[in-house]
Amino acid sequence: MRAFPLPEKTDNILREKGQSGSFWEDRKDRHHCGIDLYAPEGEPILAIEEGEVIDVDIMTSPEMISYWNETYHIIIRNQSGLFCKYGELAAYNVKIGDTVEAGQIIGHVGTVLNNEKIDCNAPEYIQKLKDNNPSMLHFELWESEPIVEDRNYLGGNWFGDERPEKLLDPTEYLKDIESSKNK
Ligand SMILES: [Zn+2]
DSSP: OOSOTTTOOOOSOOOOSSTTTTTBBSSSOOOEOSSSEEEOOOOOEEEESSSEEEEEEEETTTTTTTBBBOOEEEEEEESOEEEEEEEEEEEEOOOTTTTETTEEEEEEEBBBBBBBGOOTTSOOHHHHHSOOOOEEEEEESSSSSOSSSHHHHHTTTESSSSSSEEOOOHHHHHHHHHHHHHH
């Protein structure tokens, strides 16, 4: 069994290639490592598959970038072998070493951007998001243990054109779960 990570998801939640928030979206100096699933702040986030929590940590904070709120990520090693990284969470309900079932609530949707602190120095794609208050689940899928600390990786983006070898496009993976749920 697999569960879609947002139980209250809206229609057309999966961003298609080229749309803002889609996988590997070109953000000029960086590329998007995941897919953004827009949802109201505080919405529960479910584990997609059964697995083990291998990391829970701060993903963004005002100490890193002044216009960021503090948010968290959870990394789960799925029993199937893939790694899911659930990011930009306002809160988490699990700890490292926990085993989770598919469909278990692991955290809640958060908001990275602090609109009051976004100024003209922020990248263009951030300027566009300002005042839209985009709370979301930032979701990444990896073939092996996700990169979280690397000089090219920051806040769910990769600085550079070359995609990390083990980073997968999660679009089809999520579409598949979504369609099997609707059967
Ligand atoms: Zn994202």
